[in-house]
Amino acid sequence: MKHLLQTSDLTINDISQILSDAQYFLDGGDWLPKKNIFVANLFFENSTRTKCSFEVAQRRLGLNIIPFEVSTSSVSKGETLYDTVKTLEAIGVNAVVIRHNQDRYFDELAGKSDVSIINAGDGCGHHPTQSLLDLLTIKQEFGSFRGLKVAIIGDIRHSRVARSNADTLVRLGANVVFSGPAEWFNEELLENGSYEAIDSAVETADVVMLLRIQHERHGDKGTKAADDYHQAFGLTIEREKRMKPGSIIMHPAPVNRNVEIADSLVECERSRIFKQMKNGVYIRMAVLKRTIEQMEGSGQNEHINQKWTVAN
Amino acid sequence: MKHLLQTSDLTINDISQILSDAQYFLDGGDWLPKKNIFVANLFFENSTRTKCSFEVAQRRLGLNIIPFEVSTSSVSKGETLYDTVKTLEAIGVNAVVIRHNQDRYFDELAGKSDVSIINAGDGCGHHPTQSLLDLLTIKQEFGSFRGLKVAIIGDIRHSRVARSNADTLVRLGANVVFSGPAEWFNEELLENGSYEAIDSAVETADVVMLLRIQHERHGDKGTKAADDYHQAFGLTIEREKRMKPGSIIMHPAPVNRNVEIADSLVECERSRIFKQMKNGVYIRMAVLKRTIEQMEGSGQNEHINQKWTVAN
Amino acid sequence: MKHLLQTSDLTINDISQILSDAQYFLDGGDWLPKKNIFVANLFFENSTRTKCSFEVAQRRLGLNIIPFEVSTSSVSKGETLYDTVKTLEAIGVNAVVIRHNQDRYFDELAGKSDVSIINAGDGCGHHPTQSLLDLLTIKQEFGSFRGLKVAIIGDIRHSRVARSNADTLVRLGANVVFSGPAEWFNEELLENGSYEAIDSAVETADVVMLLRIQHERHGDKGTKAADDYHQAFGLTIEREKRMKPGSIIMHPAPVNRNVEIADSLVECERSRIFKQMKNGVYIRMAVLKRTIEQMEGSGQNEHINQKWTVAN
Structure with missing residues (x-):
């Protein structure tokens, strides 16, 4: 699965693989995506640790990070989370990391967008x-x-x-x-x-x-x-x-x-x-690697579900 | 012209060239500036699409983006747009993308600064x-x-x-x-x-x-x-x-x-x-390319209009 | 010293070296750190010049910059400056540039963290x-x-x-x-x-x-x-x-x-x-270079002061 929404979606094998990859990164191991990957971090709730930790992990993997500030986005014009994510998809963002105060905010997104969603906390739900x-x-x-x-x-x-x-x-x-x-x-x-x-x-x-x-x-x-x-x-x-x-x-x-x-x-x-915080960077590298590998396997974001006629 | 302020400044030929460059980028074409280019995105009005779209385009062209948040800048100490742009020029920013709620905000800037201005929306004026x-x-x-x-x-x-x-x-x-x-x-x-x-x-x-x-x-x-x-x-x-x-x-x-x-x-x-949004990234790449080419041709930002005595 | 807190900590020789390095950068000289360096800019007061100037300097030196917005960080959940800096240290940030409205905010940080602190203004104190x-x-x-x-x-x-x-x-x-x-x-x-x-x-x-x-x-x-x-x-x-x-x-x-x-x-x-502003970028490059050189010499951030048992 290209998303990471809740731990219950992960098998014991998935968890083992992620922990093993994280330890690999922690021990100095390298891994880079095959092509340019664009991500955006959408934090609808305040955060230092989780957001900065994802930012460090993304830079260590050489990803392109598109800054997104909720307060200065069109969300303040009333745009929904769904339309925001579809917009980011359209402009070429491959994965979004989302923290939102609504429990299971991702139910309205998953399956309706080609963007990979990594849940960084939903209300009183999951993390x-x-x-x-x-x-x-x-x-x-x-x-x-x-x-x-x-x-x-x-x-x-x-x-x-x-x-x-x-x-x-x-x-x-x-x-x-x-x-x-x-x-x-x-x-x-x-x-x-x-x-x-x-x-x-x-x-x-x-x-x-x-x-x-x-x-x-x-x-x-x-x-x-x-x-x-x-x-x-x-x-x-x-x-x-x-x-x-x-x-x-x-x-x-x-x-x-x-x-x-x-x-x-x-x-x-x-x-x-503080060791937990340090480990967080490597876990997020492992989670991002997993998402990107599934993306690369599935040819995600190669097309948009609208008729595509290139005239010249 | 190194700025892009309103469509009426563009000839039919200019428009054709920009559309053609955008299609080239869309079809996977590459282009990179000859030297390090620094840009800043000054959004005095909220935006998701336009701002993120410029951010993706700038990263695809390998530009250096200096983050600028209006709310935490000296604008909140009362600094004018003119002084803000002159400041960015002094610290080495080559081009600024501006969205502002004032119609024709650019009239007070163009001709008074070496920085290229790309209009991302002025009041009820142009886009x-x-x-x-x-x-x-x-x-x-x-x-x-x-x-x-x-x-x-x-x-x-x-x-x-x-x-x-x-x-x-x-x-x-x-x-x-x-x-x-x-x-x-x-x-x-x-x-x-x-x-x-x-x-x-x-x-x-x-x-x-x-x-x-x-x-x-x-x-x-x-x-x-x-x-x-x-x-x-x-x-x-x-x-x-x-x-x-x-x-x-x-x-x-x-x-x-x-x-x-x-x-x-x-x-x-x-x-x-959504296809419009996708096209937006490639149009902005084409517009930035045009601006940078004119910059490279004209030796922009090589000097500052103050006496320059290097003593040692 | 790996921090830059106040000018009185600098000898005349230190100052000469920094001015000389700044002039070297201004004249087109290059210098890059030996390894990946992560920095964060923590501005608790508004700024355009100082913040953007550090951002340009950091990019020219090829540093990785972790975005930090006070208003959307855990500072708004009541986290102290000390815990914020320790958090950034734990996730791998090597140096922080801080502007804060409290005089001598750095007294509670220096000596308690491996992160290098560069003072970008403390209250009515130093700059x-x-x-x-x-x-x-x-x-x-x-x-x-x-x-x-x-x-x-x-x-x-x-x-x-x-x-x-x-x-x-x-x-x-x-x-x-x-x-x-x-x-x-x-x-x-x-x-x-x-x-x-x-x-x-x-x-x-x-x-x-x-x-x-x-x-x-x-x-x-x-x-x-x-x-x-x-x-x-x-x-x-x-x-x-x-x-x-x-x-x-x-x-x-x-x-x-x-x-x-x-x-x-x-x-x-x-x-x-405006020449002062231009010079500011090169001074900040020189100050960052000095900090990083001392970091590289001292093996900073190679360990965290907690027991470290890697089980597998």
């Missing part, structure tokens, strides 16, 4: 490249996923990271537990893991994966005062001391320091938070 | 590259312009597309008629074509060229409710059925679906709307 | 590349700094340009005087130059360096009506006539025409205002 970079980070640490215990802690209901990770980790043989405020727990997630109290989760997990409190997705309702949250559900200095030997801390960032995690733990010995 | 891509689309379809009937329909008074197209089409031998709300008709345009009722215009034209209702250029006054407009002056499903065999539909986009044109017609057999 | 380009402009004109009289006139208290220039000019042997509204004079600057009345300063200086009135840094308080200011402290047409033979006019721009300087003098024979 496949984040999940893949988390997997790479865990694999580098433990070699395998089978039997690992991963505790995903925090704002689970609003988290596309939680959703994508629970799906892949369970398929790869890990045990997933969720923790955090009960009212932020999503029943739908139960098929991929049970709920566990914060202290026992932190003490028994191989991977303590904290989630960002997404102030922008829920109003005041349900938001605990930051300090209350930190004491009740955050990784405090005290809780970190009771973590298993060899266990690691992960967080998709941006971190709310002293809310999800104590300030001094962000860069502590157990933390893999 | 030469849009006109050229429309001409290429028509030429590809019909081979020639002589005797063709082109109906330009809609918000004519506010349309720089109508103005630029009427000028060129008439010079190339086509017959132009205008249609749409009488209060949006501009007397000045009469020299290039007469007014015709919507139904007979649609039924007899070879090219039905619809214009976007520019909500941003007129307030509520004069704006009909969208559905009323569609029934009275839009290309409805019924009207399309009565179009001439072989006739085509064009629109500069972004389209207001079900206002200027029925939703299902945007990508119908007769529509060349 | 080292502006100072260096001013020095280059003066050197091209007079060959040497010893004994030159430089009058810095205007909004001295809020000016990072005044601060940086007074420091370097005095060290290089020039005499500096300040002029402008007494209430905008900063006692701290007295160590680098005395206060002089506007008319005698203009008449006796070799370099009349005007500063922009920074409307954005002080409210109405202290701002004189534009015309009053122009008559009292601006370079009027009358004052220019009484300038010394061979003396020159400088201004960091953007210029408030008819406030700091009469409109017609901006591009007059004595003005080096």
Whole structure:
């Protein structure tokens, strides 16, 4: 498939191949597309990590990047996402990376355009490249996923990271537990893991994966005062001391320091938070390579579905 | 001339050369400038198609593009367009592509700067590259312009597309008629074509060229409710059925679906709307080539009009 | 030192080397880094000249530029400058150019990150590349700094340009005087130059360096009506006539025409205002070269301070 929309579209083999390609790039390996590839990054929500990470990955692969700022595009004249993507297709863009606040925004695009779509986050839905970079980070640490215990802690209901990770980790043989405020727990997630109290989760997990409190997705309702949250559900200095030997801390960032995690733990010995970001570049190179190879195989964008009469 | 400000500056020969170069690029032809060329795209009005299209064209020609965001430039400290362009000239920019909401903004620039100016739309004035891509689309379809009937329909008074197209089409031998709300008709345009009722215009034209209702250029006054407009002056499903065999539909986009044109017609057999966008990239490559060739011939930007004493 | 934070960190030898490298680039000299270098330009304040100038310089040196827009980054989710820079480091950015409205923003960054920081202006603090380009402009004109009289006139208290220039000019042997509204004079600057009345300063200086009135840094308080200011402290047409033979006019721009300087003098024979901008590109190339050379020597960014276990 030329798109990457959600991790559930990827087989275990697909995931293995992507992790392997990412490690290849990380170890200094090279790969370039056979022809000029044009991409655009459409970020309808703010981002530093994901957007810059894709930009670095695209440059390392020698792609042509067409700048697209939502606020100065025709989107502000009321143009829809569908018409925007069809426009980019018409002017020769081969792939678009999209972050959008609407869940499953891609349902209105896939199958109606020749452009490859790489999902960089849809509302409270999915975030496949984040999940893949988390997997790479865990694999580098433990070699395998089978039997690992991963505790995903925090704002689970609003988290596309939680959703994508629970799906892949369970398929790869890990045990997933969720923790955090009960009212932020999503029943739908139960098929991929049970709920566990914060202290026992932190003490028994191989991977303590904290989630960002997404102030922008829920109003005041349900938001605990930051300090209350930190004491009740955050990784405090005290809780970190009771973590298993060899266990690691992960967080998709941006971190709310002293809310999800104590300030001094962000860069502590157990933390893999910045390593996750570093891995993100190589995962995105691998994902882009996969997309481009499928494009090159299928002759994408060689024609436009309109009659083509060249008169002279 | 090193600038491209309005179509009336172009002779029939100039237009032929640009269309021919565009077709050459479209057919896979290559051309690169002899030296490093720096360009900046100054869009003081929102745009997806035109801006991205120039960005693709510039990358295909190997130009260096200096990003310029109006909102984060010194324009927000009150700097004028003149001082902005002179600044870009001083730091080595060779050509600027400008879209601005002021009619004939270029009058204050041309002749006072060595930078080549390519007009990407001035207020309700001109939009030469849009006109050229429309001409290429028509030429590809019909081979020639002589005797063709082109109906330009809609918000004519506010349309720089109508103005630029009427000028060129008439010079190339086509017959132009205008249609749409009488209060949006501009007397000045009469020299290039007469007014015709919507139904007979649609039924007899070879090219039905619809214009976007520019909500941003007129307030509520004069704006009909969208559905009323569609029934009275839009290309409805019924009207399309009565179009001439072989006739085509064009629109500069972004389209207001079900206002200027029925939703299902945007990508119908007769529509060349996305083909216009595709042609836009090649037209802009041709226009940039022309500008750069004139630059290379004239030794532009080799000096700055200030005393130059290199001491050491 | 791999950073460039303030001119006081540069020895006279450092300054000479940078000016010499800039002149080398200006004369057509080439230099490219040994490996792929990634940079990001973080402008938390508006800019045309400085930002575009760095962008041109970076492209001329073949660097990879990762676009960063403050307004669409995670800074708007509350991420700190420290976490933003650490993020860019993690994804492979080697150097960041920063403009920020906080004085000495770099104190919280330097020594805590492997990324090289080039200061493009901190609050009312420093602006080292502006100072260096001013020095280059003066050197091209007079060959040497010893004994030159430089009058810095205007909004001295809020000016990072005044601060940086007074420091370097005095060290290089020039005499500096300040002029402008007494209430905008900063006692701290007295160590680098005395206060002089506007008319005698203009008449006796070799370099009349005007500063922009920074409307954005002080409210109405202290701002004189534009015309009053122009008559009292601006370079009027009358004052220019009484300038010394061979003396020159400088201004960091953007210029408030008819406030700091009469409109017609901006591009007059004595003005080096646009030449300053031109020199800015070459100074920034020299500063980037210096940073990259130190990076290449020190093996910067080869590792990240977290345990690195590659499992497979």
